[in-house]
Amino acid sequence: MASISEHESDGVREHLRELGLRPTRQRVALARLLTAGGHRHLSAEDVYAEARQAGIRLAYTTVYNILHQFTAAGLLREVVVESGRTWFDTNTGPHLHVLDEDSGRLQDFAIDPKSLPLLKDLNLGDDVEIADVEVVVRVRRRSADK
Amino acid sequence: MASISEHESDGVREHLRELGLRPTRQRVALARLLTAGGHRHLSAEDVYAEARQAGIRLAYTTVYNILHQFTAAGLLREVVVESGRTWFDTNTGPHLHVLDEDSGRLQDFAIDPKSLPLLKDLNLGDDVEIADVEVVVRVRRRSADK
DNA sequence: GTAACTGCAAAACTTTTGCAACCAG
DNA sequence: CTGGTTGCAAAAGTTTTGCAGTTAC
Numbered sequence: 557m558a559s560i561s562e563h564e565s566d567g568v569r570e571h572l573r574e575l576g577l578r579p580t581r582q583r584v585a586l587a588r589l590l591t592a593g594g595h596r597h598l599s600a601e602d603v604y605a606e607a608r609q610a611g612i613r614l615a616y617t618t619v620y621n622i623l624h625q626f627t628a629a630g631l632l633r634e635v636v637v638e639s640g641r642t643w644f645d646t647n648t649g650p651h652l653h654v655l656d657e658d659s660g661r662l663q664d665f666a667i668d669p670k671s672l673p674l675l676k677d678l679n680l681g682d683d684v685e686i687a688d689v690e691v692v693v694r695v696r697r698r699s700a701d702k
Numbered sequence: 703m704a705s706i707s708e709h710e711s712d713g714v715r716e717h718l719r720e721l722g723l724r725p726t727r728q729r730v731a732l733a734r735l736l737t738a739g740g741h742r743h744l745s746a747e748d749v750y751a752e753a754r755q756a757g758i759r760l761a762y763t764t765v766y767n768i769l770h771q772f773t774a775a776g777l778l779r780e781v782v783v784e785s786g787r788t789w790f791d792t793n794t795g796p797h798l799h800v801l802d803e804d805s806g807r808l809q810d811f812a813i814d815p816k817s818l819p820l821l822k823d824l825n826l827g828d829d830v831e832i833a834d835v836e837v838v839v840r841v842r843r844r845s846a847d848k
Numbered sequence: 849g850t851a852a853c854t855g856c857a858a859a860a861c862t863t864t865t866g867c868a869a870c871c872a873g
Numbered sequence: 874c875t876g877g878t879t880g881c882a883a884a885a886g887t888t889t890t891g892c893a894g895t896t897a898c
Contacts, residue, residue, distance in 0.1 A: 578897060580853065600887080615855040620888065640863070640887060642785040654826065657833060667820050669837075674813050680800065680841055687803060688840040690783075693821070695830040724872060726878065746862080761880045766863065786862060786888070853896070860889070870879070 575629040585612040586622050590632070595647035597635065597662045603644065637662065637692050652691035665693075721775040731758040732768050736778070741793035743781065743808045749790065783808065783838050798837035811839075 568587050569579035577583055589606060590598075598606075604619045623644050626632045633645040637655050643662060650668035655661070669689040680686070714733050715725035723729055735752060736744075744752075750765045769790050772778045781789040783801050789808060796814035801807070815835040826832070 578852065580897075582854070617856075617889085618854055621854080636782055636785050639782050639788040640786055640861095642887085652820070654824070656830075665824060667823060672818065672820065672837075674798070674818065675839070677813060678800070678811060678839065683844055684802075684841040685844050686839055687842045690836075690838045690840070691815075691818075692836045692838075693824065693832055694834040694836070695826055696833045697829055698831050724877065726872075728879075763864085763881075764879055767879080788862085849898105851897095853894105855894085856892095858890085861887085862885105863887105864885070865883085867882100868880090870877105871875105872877080873875095 575631070577625060577629065582612070582614040582618050583622055583625075585610075585614070586619070587626070587631070590626070590646050595645070595664060597643045597645050599641060599643060635662065635690070635692075652693065654693045654695055657694050657696050721777070723771060723775065728758070728760040728764050729768055729771075731756075731760070732765070733772070733777070736772070736792050741791070741810060743789045743791050745787060745789060781808065781836070781838075798839065800839045800841055803840050803842050 568584050572579040572583055572587060586603065586607060589610060589612070590603070600616075600619050600623060603623065604614075604616055607614060607619065623632060627634050627644065630648060633648045635643040635645050635653060637643070637653070638660075645664075647664055650670055651664045651666050652669050654663045654665055656663065669691045670686070672689065672691075675686065675689065714730050718725040718729055718733060732749065732753060735756060735758070736749070746762075746765050746769060749769065750760075750762055753760060753765065769778060773780050773790065776794060779791040779794045781791050781799060783789070783799070784806075791810075793810055796816060797810045797812050798815050800809045800811055802809065815837045816832070818835065818837075821832065821835065
């Protein structure tokens, strides 16, 4: 539903405007960068580095600002699996995460966590709604102790 | 399987020794503190504050050391739901977590994430094993915008 | 013109590290 | 004794804040 995949100059700007975000140079550039190619998991640092490498001039602070704005707007999804490191997932669709503890790599799996039968048993009460379900499966290579 | 619930002085010390941890003053004190009362979610800071309040003299660094050692030994479980904050869960049994985004509170629910049917569909390969499954359900109060 | 946005530097936090002093077995 | 532990201070790393300057409309 919320994806920026246009290649024309105007598509991205329009889309941002629809989300209530002014299409500034930095936001347009990051939106393009984040939607080029397939789905990825990026840290703020990754995004900053890629942006600079792509010739986009912008501040670290702005990267954080924009990533949070994009997350709030539904363009990204925040994933936290280790303290002190936030991943921004360009895949906002239903899926779960598999963390390879050996390599630290995070991988997507196409299963909808929101459809878990167990959620029906939760009995949370009428006044709360489920905003999100995050499933992280931690895996290790067998017998490889180090 | 790994729980320190003895009230006698020797039970805790013995248990720690069985886990390969020397029963130092700090470790014994924290082990007692963490197993008093029901299951809880504590940050390192929480543990430090409680310990000091209980008259236990120990350093912040030592709290981290011991919490990690206890986690490795299976006495605690680390839970990360927000960047820059690690919770230590005294409940090491199978359960999932419900995060109240309004209050930031984390609550346990007694369902075994490892028994999720979806895990059978994962097809991870023969060389990897599932070390842990973490399920966080984020909830919000309905319509209460602030 | 004006509110929204960006950039810079510094601050705020949590967690880790290095190393000397200390303690359990 | 001797290696495992602790404590302190400092470092490391990520994310946030305050505010002046800039930009979109």
